[in-house]
Amino acid sequence: MRELRRDPIVDRWVIISAQRAQRPMTRFVEKVIAEDTFCPFCENNESSTPPEVLALRDHGSRPDRPGWSLRVVPNKFPALKAEGELERMKNGIYDRMSGVGMHEVLIETPDHDQALAALPVDNISDLFMTVRSRFNVFKEDSRIRCAQFFKNHGHEAGASLEHSHSQIIAMPVVSRLLGEELAGSKTYRAKHGSCVYCDIIRDEVVTGDRIVSENDLFVALAPYASRFAYETWLAPKKHSPMFESSTDGSIRALAEIFKDTVGRVDYLLGSPPYNLMLHTAPFGEPSCAGHYHWHMEFMPVLGQAAGFEWGAGFHINSVPPEEAAKALRQA
Amino acid sequence: MRELRRDPIVDRWVIISAQRAQRPMTRFVEKVIAEDTFCPFCENNESSTPPEVLALRDHGSRPDRPGWSLRVVPNKFPALKAEGELERMKNGIYDRMSGVGMHEVLIETPDHDQALAALPVDNISDLFMTVRSRFNVFKEDSRIRCAQFFKNHGHEAGASLEHSHSQIIAMPVVSRLLGEELAGSKTYRAKHGSCVYCDIIRDEVVTGDRIVSENDLFVALAPYASRFAYETWLAPKKHSPMFESSTDGSIRALAEIFKDTVGRVDYLLGSPPYNLMLHTAPFGEPSCAGHYHWHMEFMPVLGQAAGFEWGAGFHINSVPPEEAAKALRQA
Numbered sequence: 001m002r003e004l005r006r007d008p009i010v011d012r013w014v015i016i017s018a019q020r021a022q023r024p025m026t027r028f029v030e031k032v033i034a035e036d037t038f039c040p041f042c043e044n045n046e047s048s049t050p051p052e053v054l055a056l057r058d059h060g061s062r063p064d065r066p067g068w069s070l071r072v073v074p075n076k077f078p079a080l081k082a083e084g085e086l087e088r089m090k091n092g093i094y095d096r097m098s099g100v101g102m103h104e105v106l107i108e109t110p111d112h113d114q115a116l117a118a119l120p121v122d123n124i125s126d127l128f129m130t131v132r133s134r135f136n137v138f139k140e141d142s143r144i145r146c147a148q149f150f151k152n153h154g155h156e157a158g159a160s161l162e163h164s165h166s167q168i169i170a171m172p173v174v175s176r177l178l179g180e181e182l183a184g185s186k187t188y189r190a191k192h193g194s195c196v197y198c199d200i201i202r203d204e205v206v207t208g209d210r211i212v213s214e215n216d217l218f219v220a221l222a223p224y225a226s227r228f229a230y231e232t233w234l235a236p237k238k239h240s241p242m243f244e245s246s247t248d249g250s251i252r253a254l255a256e257i258f259k260d261t262v263g264r265v266d267y268l269l270g271s272p273p274y275n276l277m278l279h280t281a282p283f284g285e286p287s288c289a290g291h292y293h294w295h296m297e298f299m300p301v302l303g304q305a306a307g308f309e310w311g312a313g314f315h316i317n318s319v320p321p322e323e324a325a326k327a328l329r330q331a
Numbered sequence: 332m333r334e335l336r337r338d339p340i341v342d343r344w345v346i347i348s349a350q351r352a353q354r355p356m357t358r359f360v361e362k363v364i365a366e367d368t369f370c371p372f373c374e375n376n377e378s379s380t381p382p383e384v385l386a387l388r389d390h391g392s393r394p395d396r397p398g399w400s401l402r403v404v405p406n407k408f409p410a411l412k413a414e415g416e417l418e419r420m421k422n423g424i425y426d427r428m429s430g431v432g433m434h435e436v437l438i439e440t441p442d443h444d445q446a447l448a449a450l451p452v453d454n455i456s457d458l459f460m461t462v463r464s465r466f467n468v469f470k471e472d473s474r475i476r477c478a479q480f481f482k483n484h485g486h487e488a489g490a491s492l493e494h495s496h497s498q499i500i501a502m503p504v505v506s507r508l509l510g511e512e513l514a515g516s517k518t519y520r521a522k523h524g525s526c527v528y529c530d531i532i533r534d535e536v537v538t539g540d541r542i543v544s545e546n547d548l549f550v551a552l553a554p555y556a557s558r559f560a561y562e563t564w565l566a567p568k569k570h571s572p573m574f575e576s577s578t579d580g581s582i583r584a585l586a587e588i589f590k591d592t593v594g595r596v597d598y599l600l601g602s603p604p605y606n607l608m609l610h611t612a613p614f615g616e617p618s619c620a621g622h623y624h625w626h627m628e629f630m631p632v633l634g635q636a637a638g639f640e641w642g643a644g645f646h647i648n649s650v651p652p653e654e655a656a657k658a659l660r661q662a
Binding site: 199315 | 332336337338339340341342343344345346347348349410423424425479489502506507508509511512514515516519527528530531534554555556557558634644645646647648649650651652654
């Protein structure tokens with residue numbers, strides 16, 4: 001069974017994907033896989049993954065064989081499935097939708113021990129350009145409304161395999177947080193006539209207190225209401241609703257500021273686990289182009305969400321973003 | 332510094348509480364405290380906590396001395412502070428509020444090795460009656476708009492001390508999830524003329540597929556759009572907006588169904604860590620009495636939230652709630 005279900009009280013869709021687990025989980029996820037365990041993402045083990053949908057390869061090398069720097073493969077245990085009609089069904093007070101979507105894994109390097117941020121800027125650019133390319137494919141599928149690119153680095157950040165990788169899930173609904181951002185930024189635009197992200201970026205660059213770093217095209221900043229200690233957003237300075245419309249130059253500047261940010265965090269906090277998430281406009285909704293502004297959110301994992309966060313949707317952050325930004329600027 | 336800050340894009344308040352950490356966290360929270368470490372919650376160590384605000388004591392015993400079965404003490408590192416005026420300030424596009432509120436710890440037993448659900452129903456009732464009593468105190472404070480009772484059981488669920496305890500945070504804003512539930516249930520009432528929770532409970536009791544257990548006054552059910560595997564909601568069958576108005580009989584029935592639910596989960600899943608959260612109407616808002624319905628949400632911690640959940644506000648659940656409920660019914 002793979003389907004999306006809507007909570008009848010709050011507008012929250014959940015993916016119910018029974019095939020992901022061969023059987024119900026019975027205990028907390030096992031600790032990180034031992035060094036000597038077989039890794040399906042390593043060079044020479046290409047046959048252990050589903051066939052690649054895209055790869056950056058040495059000239060003349062063959063698909064699903066060695067000779068690559070980056071591979072994109074379908075997730076072996078996908079949360080959503082690519083085939084089938086998108087059907088929406090109602091059963092009394094409950095809404096559901098067929099579990100249509102794509103779930104892909106981006107293997108960022110053939111080297112098991114290489115972390116993404118330690119790769120050259122060229123390779124990090126390659127990753128983000130590949131994400132752009134996949135988004136441009138997904139947006140042509142009329143069943144798909146948005147895609148989420150994300151990276152879980154380290155076991156405590158949710159990575160089940162330690163070999164550096166990230167993921168894309170393309171979905172038939174607009175995700176909850178994106179929906180809230182779209183609504184909030186639309187309201188702001190109606191009231192102030194401008195993009196709230198552009199206004200934040202301009203104000204923050206002027207005051208400087210929450211700026212971590214800048215380059216010509218991007219800013220890295222600690223958001224005013226940071227949920228997590230050392231949370232950092234990476235945003236293009238120029239108004240841009242859709243990540244997948246980024247130029248090569250913009251992607252390269254993103255790769256540079258990402259590498260710089262992770263370097264600062266690693267130096268200051270001893271290479272913590274982290275989550276990285278892309279927030280970008282939904283597909284086929286040109287009406288949000290005036291008020292939405294894509295960005296990436298980077299969150300070191302230093303604690304864990306518990307009852308208060310899950311129960312109240314409320315966060316307690318013990319490091320004021322001004323202090324976090326100052327420490328990261330100096331790192 | 333203790334203040335609440337509002338995200339200028341989405342309506343999300345965050346507590347920035349720099350005093351909670353003596354210094355910035357630098358690594359992932361340390362593993363659970365060793366058995367032989369001093370425990371401030373044990374009998375005879377009463378002087379290690381701030382003075383108790385309430386306790387269930389043997390007749391004749393003195394405050395902050397042995398002879399108790401349950402103690403309520405202020406959190407030693409409170410996220411919010413009880414003193415001071417509630418001020419709301421605006422600075423350009425940013426809103427903030429003084430960090431006024433209460434943060435209390437409920438020490439559920441003097442015995443270091445006793446888990447809450449293993450206590451007799453009388454003691455579990457005592458805990459919930461104490462929560463009711465604290466809520467009735469907090470609601471008299473005009474600065475406070477809602478309170479969150481929650482329990483983190485086990486290190487992976489966010490507990491920093493292993494001695495059984497729970498917490499209450501009383502806040503000057505309505506928490507985000509509660510706000511969403513209020514809005515959603517209000518919309519439902521306007522459309523259908525009834526309480527969405529009452530309708531869910533009635534439908535679920537009739538079909539039975541997602542029912543875990545029942546007693547005269549309460550139902551334990553796996554919600555249709557469960558975010559987490561084996562997520563279970565405990566709800567009064569009779570429409571009741573405010574937990575703190577519960578009768579003694581209702582609280583006892585809650586204690587019974589809670590103990591029963593944890594017993595089933597422990598048997599089926601090997602005593603996993605869990606989070607327990609109370610969802611109840613905000614204080615001083617009688618207008619929500621018709622559409623809001625208090626309940627508790629119980630979530631075993633079997634995995635961890637990662638980029639997709641934080642990035643998209645989206646959950647993937649690999650155990651359909653019908654299967655979860657069936658397995659728990661049979662446990």
